[in-house]
Amino acid sequence: MIINLRIWRQEGPDSPGKLVDYTVHEASEHMSFLELLDVLNEQLLADGDDPVEFDSDCREGICGSCGLMVAGIAHGPRKRTAVCQLHMRSFKDGDTITVEPFRAHAFPVIRDLVVDRSAFDRIIAAHGYVSVTTGSAPDANAIPIPKDVADEAMDYAACIGCGACVAACPNGSASLFTAAKIAHLAQLPQGQVEASQRVMAMVDQMDAEGFGDCSNYAECEAVCPKGISIDGIAGMRRAYMKGVLSG
Amino acid sequence: MTISASGLSHSSHLNAKVPAGRLQEKWDAYKNSVSLVSPANKRSHHILVVGSGLAGASAAATLAGLGYNVTCFCIQDSARRAHSIAAQGGINAAKNYPNDGDTVWRLFYDTIKGGDYRSREANVYRLAQVSNNIIDQAVAQGVPFAREYGGVLSNRSFGGAQVSRTFYARGQTGQQLLLGAYQALSHQIAAGRVTMLPRREMIDLVVDNGRTQGLITRNLITGELERYAGDAVLLCTGGYGNAYYLSTNAKNSNVTAAWRCYKRGAFFANPCYTQIHPTCIPVSGEYQSKLTLMSESLRNDGRVWVPKDPKDTRAPEIIPEDGRDYYLERRYPSFGNLVPRDVASRAAKKECDAGRGVGDTRLAVYLDFADSIRRLGEQTIRERYGNLFEMYERITGDNPYKTPMRIYPAVHYTMGGLWVDYELQSTVPGLFVLGEANFSDHGANRLGASALMQGLADGYFVIPYTLGAYLAGTRQSDQVPATNGAFAAVEDEAGTRIDRILNNDGDKSPIQFHRELGRLLWDHVGMARDRTGLESSIHAIENLREEFWERVRVPGTADRYNKNLEFAGRVADFIELGSLMARDALRREESCGGHFREEYQTPEGEAARNDEAFADVAAWEHTDGDPALHLEQLSFENVHLSKRSYK
Numbered sequence A: 001m002i003i004n005l006r007i008w009r010q011e012g013p014d015s016p017g018k019l020v021d022y023t024v025h026e027a028s029e030h031m032s033f034l035e036l037l038d039v040l041n042e043q044l045l046a047d048g049d050d051p052v053e054f055d056s057d058c059r060e061g062i063c064g065s066c067g068l069m070v071a072g073i074a075h076g077p078r079k080r081t082a083v084c085q086l087h088m089r090s091f092k093d094g095d096t097i098t099v100e101p102f103r104a105h106a107f108p109v110i111r112d113l114v115v116d117r118s119a120f121d122r123i124i125a126a127h128g129y130v131s132v133t134t135g136s137a138p139d140a141n142a143i144p145i146p147k148d149v150a151d152e153a154m155d156y157a158a159c160i161g162c163g164a165c166v167a168a169c170p171n172g173s174a175s176l177f178t179a180a181k182i183a184h185l186a187q188l189p190q191g192q193v194e195a196s197q198r199v200m201a202m203v204d205q206m207d208a209e210g211f212g213d214c215s216n217y218a219e220c221e222a223v224c225p226k227g228i229s230i231d232g233i234a235g236m237r238r239a240y241m242k243g244v245l246s247g
Numbered sequence B: 001m002t003i004s005a006s007g008l009s010h011s012s013h014l015n016a017k018v019p020a021g022r023l024q025e026k027w028d029a030y031k032n033s034v035s036l037v038s039p040a041n042k043r044s045h046h047i048l049v050v051g052s053g054l055a056g057a058s059a060a061a062t063l064a065g066l067g068y069n070v071t072c073f074c075i076q077d078s079a080r081r082a083h084s085i086a087a088q089g090g091i092n093a094a095k096n097y098p099n100d101g102d103t104v105w106r107l108f109y110d111t112i113k114g115g116d117y118r119s120r121e122a123n124v125y126r127l128a129q130v131s132n133n134i135i136d137q138a139v140a141q142g143v144p145f146a147r148e149y150g151g152v153l154s155n156r157s158f159g160g161a162q163v164s165r166t167f168y169a170r171g172q173t174g175q176q177l178l179l180g181a182y183q184a185l186s187h188q189i190a191a192g193r194v195t196m197l198p199r200r201e202m203i204d205l206v207v208d209n210g211r212t213q214g215l216i217t218r219n220l221i222t223g224e225l226e227r228y229a230g231d232a233v234l235l236c237t238g239g240y241g242n243a244y245y246l247s248t249n250a251k252n253s254n255v256t257a258a259w260r261c262y263k264r265g266a267f268f269a270n271p272c273y274t275q276i277h278p279t280c281i282p283v284s285g286e287y288q289s290k291l292t293l294m295s296e297s298l299r300n301d302g303r304v305w306v307p308k309d310p311k312d313t314r315a316p317e318i319i320p321e322d323g324r325d326y327y328l329e330r331r332y333p334s335f336g337n338l339v340p341r342d343v344a345s346r347a348a349k350k351e352c353d354a355g356r357g358v359g360d361t362r363l364a365v366y367l368d369f370a371d372s373i374r375r376l377g378e379q380t381i382r383e384r385y386g387n388l389f390e391m392y393e394r395i396t397g398d399n400p401y402k403t404p405m406r407i408y409p410a411v412h413y414t415m416g417g418l419w420v421d422y423e424l425q426s427t428v429p430g431l432f433v434l435g436e437a438n439f440s441d442h443g444a445n446r447l448g449a450s451a452l453m454q455g456l457a458d459g460y461f462v463i464p465y466t467l468g469a470y471l472a473g474t475r476q477s478d479q480v481p482a483t484n485g486a487f488a489a490v491e492d493e494a495g496t497r498i499d500r501i502l503n504n505d506g507d508k509s510p511i512q513f514h515r516e517l518g519r520l521l522w523d524h525v526g527m528a529r530d531r532t533g534l535e536s537s538i539h540a541i542e543n544l545r546e547e548f549w550e551r552v553r554v555p556g557t558a559d560r561y562n563k564n565l566e567f568a569g570r571v572a573d574f575i576e577l578g579s580l581m582a583r584d585a586l587r588r589e590e591s592c593g594g595h596f597r598e599e600y601q602t603p604e605g606e607a608a609r610n611d612e613a614f615a616d617v618a619a620w621e622h623t624d625g626d627p628a629l630h631l632e633q634l635s636f637e638n639v640h641l642s643k644r645s646y647k
Helices: A033-046 A118-127 A147-157 A164-168 A175-187 A195-208 A219-223 A231-246 B023-033 B054-066 B104-114 B121-141 B173-190 B256-263 B296-300 B327-331 B341-353 B370-376 B378-396 B451-472 B485-503 B510-524 B531-551 B563-587
Strands: A003-010 A017-024 A096-100 A109-111 B046-050 B069-073 B194-197 B200-208 B211-219 B225-229 B232-235 B274-280 B303-307 B365-368 B405-414 B431-433 B616-621 B628-633
Touching: A003 A033, A017 A033, A033 B510, A118 A175, A118 A195, A118 B173, A147 A175, A147 B173, A164 A175, A164 A219, A175 A195, A175 A219, A175 A231, A195 A231, B023 B121, B046 B054, B046 B211, B054 B069, B054 B173, B054 B194, B054 B232, B054 B451, B104 B121, B121 B173, B121 B451, B173 B194, B173 B451, B200 B225, B200 B256, B200 B485, B211 B232, B211 B485, B225 B485, B232 B256, B232 B451, B256 B431, B256 B563, B274 B296, B274 B341, B296 B341, B296 B378, B303 B327, B303 B341, B327 B341, B341 B365, B341 B405, B370 B378, B431 B451, B485 B563, B510 B531, B510 B563, B531 B563, B563 B616
Parallel strands: A003 A096, B046 B069, B046 B232, B069 B194, B232 B431
Antiparallel strands: A003 A017, B200 B211, B211 B225, B274 B405, B303 B365, B365 B405, B616 B628
């Protein structure tokens, strides 16, 4: 199949960017979208042009390295699918596809489609953990945890930290990402000890990084490759308000 | 060609420093007598941890928690993305929660046997001993392992084990354990005890005064070469499976850091031991950039088969029972579909070589869930493997609830790695190697759900003790600062190498070279090897190396984000490693675990080990000429070397 691409090219954080047109003549429906970009890059390299830079690592939808706006949608048109697992059978021969980086105030562009998502790490460092040092743990079965509780914690823990939620949000909010970690740990007895400090510290850090507020658009849930529910955001806001009021 | 015996020695370099005493008491004895570093002194020791996977993140978090001053580097944009995250199936521990007869001894024994008696008893026993602490630690961090309705942790049986000792978090166990370690690391970063430097690639090691002094990294955004001096370097950089180009490893997984250490004096042990995982999604075309593993937990409920008649190309659902050959159940009646990975992989290859492969490429076998769905219901299968089935469907477009999966083996894990002693220290003092990057615990074949166990054992529970032993014996005066000429010289070399790649007026991309290397290794140093193929591959790899430096072409400059430049440096190192893998495979004139030599097999086609001649670790030393071979003889005082049989 023939695929036309309009790809965002930008040399650095402060340089202006623009969309550039390319055509890949030898696409196949079995290729992943990133493999299509690989083929394009080999073509560019052979022609003496500069390949398109993008991040990717595991290419099986779990590391969260990749993230592109494909045809205006974070990770592309297929639901619950990271762009590395999006295959060309989702497109038609002759399609023109626009490819852009994940855009947000808090995700500056590094080059082309590569953005800086280190703000996410700082949100986790704010308190996205249980303060337990190595060696101090009781027996793993000492605290029984109901299966449905563990399952719900796992639903939120499945977040891959890709940033699609931020890119899809009209406000550039990191609420789904932040709430996912808060909800994961809040479900579990191990996480409840510090639940209140956790919410306050993580939400404050999210604000400090320049992410926007949540206005319940729910675009984040729609594009999340792991299908994380916005219910977590409601829980986060409730806990945050409780924290503010109890001062 | 013959391997030069010059330099062959049983030298003092290879003192494994295994403590004396009974196997069961060695680790306790070690801990009782090891030197401790006082809390006040810990702060003054700067530890450089390279890699933030299970081994690196757990080591960095633990050492920082103890009070050491830690700097941790990773090549991804975040510590959370290391390739440990992709492990699906689970983590073993000898908890014996199901009360099905498991013990530390049994986990030890299964690991030694699974490794085909090519690992060090004392290391493996320690691994089994600390396995239980890992589960405790992970649960305390909030890792949401699967649970039973009564609230206790759930266990399952996993490839090759006859007890249920595997803990899991859906099909995302690696992700959850890594996030646990990453969060522990984040806790220490917030406390100011760890400096985390993402998007840094270690490109060389600095050795001076006979010990590790630090390392050189390339900042992957600015391209700057950076110097870091430290008291010790912990290499936690994973395996070298991407030497084959196509593997289940992440695109950025590479051997460069380990290879640079090899070239600075660290011995590389057993590079020929590579694990080919039996259940991966088959290759679909030339553009294929990586292979995707389907967790082998699928073999608990899936049955592997091929059509009896190679000409039978009917849709699998309509091939009747008597037209199918469930070859694993037929050949291995007691283990059936659960035989270890190497056995299952070779069996698949054998069927495909005989023309019974399925699918367009005929390089695949069926993994069929129809029986389990009939027996347990689709809902149960969905609960167990839902995310794996979804992933399969996304990639292939087929629905495995309706039609059998097509699977084929792929390179997955490398048991070989830098040689380390009992303390996880390499042959370069002050350079420690943890996790998949070392060679130590899995022998010639790793059992399922043991990689996560080893990475975390090394990082959480072994290195905190053994690092202290080293630090207590060092003198501050032997250390040199990053401004020293030793650092400048290594940095210059690294810069020259990068310039050479960029200024080469070539015409081939790094990926083209990588694909060619991969094809050579897969064909000749893959699932089955023989002398002729290995010898020819050594020559071919040497030619490829020369061609690389004549023809490689990398666009752009060194002072920016430049993925092709990163790849080119890694491919150059993979090519050199490929040659050592072939040499090691050639030298090992036996079949064991993941290393199968066509010349050494039983009349039934099973691996024929040679314990008299090869119960050893082959550790290779870099020299200006051919690499020099050193041997560590393995002594088995506690287990009887039996023929591995899964019949």
